[in-house]
Amino acid sequence: MNNLFKSRVALLYVMSISMVFSFSAWMSLLNNFVIEVASFNGSQIGILQSLREIPGFLAFTVVLAIIFIAQQRLAFLSMILLGMGVFLTGFFPTALGLYITTVIMSVGFHYLETLNQSLSLQWLSKEKAPIILGKITAAKSFTSLVVFVLIYIMMKFYSIEYKYVYAFFGAVTLVVGIISWIMFEHFKDDVIQEKKLKVKKEYWLFYLLTFLAGARRQIFVVFAGFLLVEKFGVDIHNMVSLLFVNAILNMYFAPAIGRFITKFGERKTLRFEYIGLIIVFISYAFVENIYVAYALYVVDHLLFSMAIALKTYFQKIADPKDIASASAVSFTINHIAAVFLPVLLGLVWLYSNSLVFIIGALIAFLSFLLSLLIPEHPNQGFETTLKK
Structure with a gap:
């Protein structure tokens, strides 16, 4: 003990x-x-x-x-x-x-x-x-x-x-x-952390991918469940059942993602996630079958578990003393979209709920394009493929 x-x-x-x-x-x-x-x-x-x-x-x-x-x-x-x-x-x-x-x-x-x-x-x-x-x-x-x-x-x-x-x-x-x-035990820091708030240009790709991840998260959290209720009349019991299914699958899926990242690296993992999200969001926009909608909701939730790769990508490129500062900054960046996106997309929803998910697909596509800049073996000093 x-x-x-x-x-x-x-x-x-x-x-x-x-x-x-x-x-x-x-x-x-x-x-x-x-x-x-x-x-x-x-x-x-x-x-x-x-x-x-x-x-x-x-x-x-x-x-x-x-x-x-x-x-x-x-x-x-x-x-x-x-x-x-x-x-x-x-x-x-x-x-x-x-x-x-x-x-x-x-x-x-x-x-x-x-x-x-x-x-x-x-x-x-x-x-x-x-x-x-x-x-x-x-x-x-x-x-x-x-x-x-x-x-x-x-x-x-x-x-x-x-x-x-x-x-x-x-x-x-x-x-x-x-x-x-x-x-x-109150553990001592292996590396003394930077106590100043800095947004370092070396981490620009991580920051940008984090911002886009926050935007996609809002679309899923706010509108995916809302679509199920508004369009298909899903009741509270079925929504809770979906959450059960998501939780059970994630128990087995998340450790497998960790092994996948270790074997294939962050670049391939994030590309796989973004391509999957593009397909899911486009499917949300045009889905007419309730069981397909259920499947999309579950797959959507599982794909977001692959965001572990974004954390480990940052771990590899970061100066160890910057981790606390950059984590705080990235968490703020991740929430920028939460301040304005639900309101703006709520207005878009009144015009067309399909358009909301098309916007989500475009965000995922932009994330995919940016993921092409992640090196095969990222490390400090080699944060993107633009650096030789």
């Missing part, structure tokens, strides 16, 4: 699982809770979702925070903050109350996600990173599965109120954060 608390990999698993445990519950319950208990209208849920994304956009402030507190301690604080935000959610079923608890939850979640990526790339060797990140992704999928089952049992068979369901999932993450702080 003592060896467990001296393992950096074990801590990465704990951070990832605890993060998914409370955030998946928060997201799963949100739409029903705000309508049934808080009596939200469309405008209020729009404001809440915008507030939720702002801390992601401000993830670069992690670099300012680690001037005063070590990354690992900040990660523990973020776990506690995430847990506290989820814990309090059900006890304040008003617009102002939910806005405040959402911001608390979101700051914890986005800081933890940023630090988790930063520490993963610092602590894992370049050879083992794809494999371990794939296994962690599988563990996160299994955790989501457990969350869905627990929520179903708690609310279907025991009729537990929303506030106590939220309190349970939030409390687990909060307590795990405190125990981790006390029990885990």
Whole structure:
């Protein structure tokens, strides 16, 4: 047991699982809770979702925070903050109350996600990173599965109120954060991290691919599920069933992606992902069969797991002391699209839902073109094929 608390990999698993445990519950319950208990209208849920994304956009402030507190301690604080935000959610079923608890939850979640990526790339060797990140992704999928089952049992068979369901999932993450702080060894940085916020020109390809990935993520998160409900009338039970299928497949698929990256490299993996996404988005635009739509939703979700390759590409090209700073910057870049894209594409949707997915295909195609610039063996000083 003592060896467990001296393992950096074990801590990465704990951070990832605890993060998914409370955030998946928060997201799963949100739409029903705000309508049934808080009596939200469309405008209020729009404001809440915008507030939720702002801390992601401000993830670069992690670099300012680690001037005063070590990354690992900040990660523990973020776990506690995430847990506290989820814990309090059900006890304040008003617009102002939910806005405040959402911001608390979101700051914890986005800081933890940023630090988790930063520490993963610092602590894992370049050879083992794809494999371990794939296994962690599988563990996160299994955790989501457990969350869905627990929520179903708690609310279907025991009729537990929303506030106590939220309190349970939030409390687990909060307590795990405190125990981790006390029990885990506080590891020293192998490389002292850069404490200044810098956008380095050497990483321009990584930043651009990250921005486009954020744009595609928004199209999937906001509009793919919406298409299933609006066009095909998919009910909540079938949507939950799809999430179950995604989680189960990801448990097996994510480790395989890690092995694929190790064998074939980031360039081939990302090209495969982008070509797959082009086909999926074009298919979304013209799909007329509900079972084909189901299949597209599942394949879409699996392809996004291949984003591990973008992280390991950055790990190979980055100066080790830049990883924390660049991870924070990339997380902010990833969320730029979240600030404006749903609103703009929502207007496009009113004109043509097919056009929204055609735009998604164009973004994926641009990503594919940029992936041609990734070297076969990227490393520091040889970040793109444009550099000789």
